[in-house]
Amino acid sequence: MQATTEQLLWMYEKMVEIREYEETMAKVYLEAKLPPKIQKGLAFDIGAGPVPGEMHLAAGQEPVAVGVCAHLRRDDTVVGAHRPHHFAIAKDVDLNAMTAEMYGKATGLGRGKGGHMHLFDPAVKFSCSGIVGAGAPQACGAALAARKLGTDAVAIAFFGEGAANQGAFHEALNLAALWKLPVVFVVEDNKYGISVEKSASTAIASNADRAVAYGMPGVLVEKNDAVAVFEAAGEAVARARRGEGPTLIEVKTDRYYGHFQGDPETYRPKGEAKALRQHDPIPALGALLRSRDLLDDESDAALRTRVSARVQAAYDFGRNSPYPEPQDALLHVFAD
Amino acid sequence: MSTTTTTRRLTMAQAISEATAQEMARDPRVFVMGEDVGKYGGIFSATTGLLEQFGPERVMDTPISETGFMGAALGAAAEGLRPISELMFVDFFGVCFDQIYNHIAKNHYMSGGACKYPLVITTGIGGGYNDAAQHSQCLYSIFAHVPGLKVVVPSNAYDAKGLMTTAIRDDNPVIFLYHKGIMGLSWMSYFEGSTNEVPEAQYTIPFGEACVVREGSDVTIVTLSQMVQKSMLAADQLATEGISAEILDLRTLVPLDRAAVLASVAKTGRLLVADEDYLSYGLSGEIAALVAENLDTLRLKAPVRRLAVPDVPIPFSHPLEQFAIPQVDNIVASVRGLMTFKLD
Ligand SMILES: Cc1ncc(C[n+]2csc(CCOP(=O)(O)OP(=O)(O)O)c2C)c(N)n1
Ligand SMILES: [Mg+2]
Numbered sequence: 001m002q003a004t005t006e007q008l009l010w011m012y013e014k015m016v017e018i019r020e021y022e023e024t025m026a027k028v029y030l031e032a033k034l035p036p037k038i039q040k041g042l043a044f045d046i047g048a049g050p051v052p053g054e055m056h057l058a059a060g061q062e063p064v065a066v067g068v069c070a071h072l073r074r075d076d077t078v079v080g081a082h083r084p085h086h087f088a089i090a091k092d093v094d095l096n097a098m099t100a101e102m103y104g105k106a107t108g109l110g111r112g113k114g115g116h117m118h119l120f121d122p123a124v125k126f127s128c129s130g131i132v133g134a135g136a137p138q139a140c141g142a143a144l145a146a147r148k149l150g151t152d153a154v155a156i157a158f159f160g161e162g163a164a165n166q167g168a169f170h171e172a173l174n175l176a177a178l179w180k181l182p183v184v185f186v187v188e189d190n191k192y193g194i195s196v197e198k199s200a201s202t203a204i205a206s207n208a209d210r211a212v213a214y215g216m217p218g219v220l221v222e223k224n225d226a227v228a229v230f231e232a233a234g235e236a237v238a239r240a241r242r243g244e245g246p247t248l249i250e251v252k253t254d255r256y257y258g259h260f261q262g263d264p265e266t267y268r269p270k271g272e273a274k275a276l277r278q279h280d281p282i283p284a285l286g287a288l289l290r291s292r293d294l295l296d297d298e299s300d301a302a303l304r305t306r307v308s309a310r311v312q313a314a315y316d317f318g319r320n321s322p323y324p325e326p327q328d329a330l331l332h333v334f335a336d
Numbered sequence: 337m338s339t340t341t342t343t344r345r346l347t348m349a350q351a352i353s354e355a356t357a358q359e360m361a362r363d364p365r366v367f368v369m370g371e372d373v374g375k376y377g378g379i380f381s382a383t384t385g386l387l388e389q390f391g392p393e394r395v396m397d398t399p400i401s402e403t404g405f406m407g408a409a410l411g412a413a414a415e416g417l418r419p420i421s422e423l424m425f426v427d428f429f430g431v432c433f434d435q436i437y438n439h440i441a442k443n444h445y446m447s448g449g450a451c452k453y454p455l456v457i458t459t460g461i462g463g464g465y466n467d468a469a470q471h472s473q474c475l476y477s478i479f480a481h482v483p484g485l486k487v488v489v490p491s492n493a494y495d496a497k498g499l500m501t502t503a504i505r506d507d508n509p510v511i512f513l514y515h516k517g518i519m520g521l522s523w524m525s526y527f528e529g530s531t532n533e534v535p536e537a538q539y540t541i542p543f544g545e546a547c548v549v550r551e552g553s554d555v556t557i558v559t560l561s562q563m564v565q566k567s568m569l570a571a572d573q574l575a576t577e578g579i580s581a582e583i584l585d586l587r588t589l590v591p592l593d594r595a596a597v598l599a600s601v602a603k604t605g606r607l608l609v610a611d612e613d614y615l616s617y618g619l620s621g622e623i624a625a626l627v628a629e630n631l632d633t634l635r636l637k638a639p640v641r642r643l644a645v646p647d648v649p650i651p652f653s654h655p656l657e658q659f660a661i662p663q664v665d666n667i668v669a670s671v672r673g674l675m676t677f678k679l680d
Pocket of ligand 1: 083130131133160163190192194402428
């Protein structure tokens with residue numbers, strides 16, 4: 001499946017947006033978390049600053065999100081995991097409300113209840129979870145619902161290679177194949193589950209090889225490249241939409257930051273992250289666009305200005321929104 | 337403890353690692369497994385230094401497969417090994433609770449005592465740093481509710497070391513829950529009262545012995561874990577108002593030192609339970625019921641009061657989380673409230 005000009009430009013712009021979003025968050029997150037303004041003796045205070053709590057950034061992993069979401073409609077479901085920003089942005093989650101959520105503001109997607117690992121935007125059918133492996137069965141449910149409701153919507157479960165060792169992953173694969181569900185499982189192999197390398201956690205080299213055991217196609221995308229992901233996902237999504245059942249895709253991708261912001265990364269070879277940035281997928285797609293005369297300095301600059309305006313507006317919105325009232329903690333345990 | 341023993345100030349995380357290391361050195365059957373317990377040294381530093389000292393055969397990084405390695409802990413324990421299996425956050429028990437409550441907790445009983453499962457599950461609990469509903473719970477009451485699990489919830493480094501040593505030597509499954517906000521981590525603000533003098537030598541603290549961490553005469557605060565440290569700060573403040581609070585640190589929920597609770601309440605006549613778990617159907621209700629069952633001998637000067645998470649998931653946003661999790665000010669206000677009653 002060949003990407004159209006429009007799709008290529010969309011992927012490029014989204015990747016630029018995701019990157020700027022994550023790089024901005026990397027800085028905002030550190031505000032007020034470092035000495036000397038924190039408890040004496042601490043090197044870092046996770047609970048301080050305008051965006052407290054854990055923060056898992058997805059810079060470097062943009063191709064997975066855009067290559068898959070380029071095929072999706074608003075009524076397709078995406079279930080992400082604890083590192084969700086790139087998927088959310090590629091699925092057109094409301095950027096302002098998503099950012100306000102991470103600031104814990106009343107205007108956030110979850111009115112400040114969820115935070116960055118728990119983003120819910122029913123308007124575009126996006127959700128995610130901080131529990132590793134939890135999303136795969138949930139995507140099966142969305143796919144099952146699509147079929148029962150008679151639509152041709154599909155569901156995507158995105159998760160890391162670490163999650164592929166959870167029982168939930170294996171149960172979901174069997175369910176999906178057994179029931180021939182319109183679902184695509186997308187594994188992001190960024191080499192690590194926190195500090196544990198894939199080679200130390202997974203008995204075989206590629207999760208794509210596991211697909212055969214469940215009776216579905218397995219595809220390995222060996223390059224952290226938006227077009228390569230686009231092509232693999234195009235087949236899988238089309239197959240799901242035709243009612244022919246699930247596909248498992250694994251993409252080899254790169255994590256530029258630590259597992260979470262503030263991770264000392266002592267388990268990672270020095271300079272690894274820097275070396276990975278030599279193969280940055282954004283300039284790579286930019287070069288492809290230029291080679292086809294779809295991008296030049298001027299249009300690139302215009303695109304970046306546009307993206308910056310969106311991203312910075314979202315951060316301003318988050319920062320300037322009001323906090324919820326403390327007693328609002330009591331609301332929303334049950335639906336009315 | 338002999339007075340000649342060398343002591344050092346340790347964080348609770350250091351105390352737990354030290355207890356584990358010393359017991360691993362003493363007993364070759366002990367080994368550790370869990371996510372990021374090796375190279376990383378445990379996300380909450382409960383296994384720091386162990387890999388370097390004992391190597392990857394005895395300190396095993398696992399895949400993210402909680403059902404797998406909790407079940408494996410049971411299987412290895414049945415064969416006479418003494419596994420310590422770390423569940424990174426207690427919240428993740430949902431993934432593997434079948435192994436824990438249907439098997440680890442019950443197999444000894446169902447075997448009529450024939451089989452033994454000497455294993456320890458260590459796990460991080462608690463909120464206060466905006467990690468939201470899936471990473472901030474305490475949940476010790478759920479484990480205590482299930483018959484067959486011993487439940488340990490230390491409040492400071494000294495207790496943590498002695499209780500951890502006891503836990504590893506116990507022939508029963510023990511769940512050892514450490515609050516992240518008293519581990520003394522370099523990346524999370526914590527209550528400094530949890531870092532204290534810890535003897536270098538091994539020692540044990542028996543299960544089922546609560547500790548009066550502060551004596552008082554007007555009111556008993558029954559509590560545990562990080563809430564002990566909050567209660568100490570509250571008691572300081574109350575003292576300036578002329579209110580004398582006694583603080584009872586339960587230290588273990590199973591077994592529970594009922595006698596200590598009753599003795600303290602008999603002395604003060606007032607009870608506040610300060611808990612970071614959910615309010616309903618949990619620890620605070622258990623303690624209140626214990627007192628209610630003994631009203632034939634106890635004389636209360638005020639009704640029992642409970643402070644706990646008001647039956648909502650832990651919210652992310654700072655003001656919401658501060659509201660949901662009881663704070664020092666809430667303890668102070670609750671005690672003041674208790675002092676206004678005149679039952680007699
Ligand atoms: C059930 C469960 N176990 C453990 C964790 C802790 N944890 C959070 S992220 C993570 C690593 C996940 O690795 P992977 O799936 O490869 O995703 P990545 O972080 O690389 O994006 C772990 C172990 C969790 N959140 N949930
Ligand atoms: Mg990974």
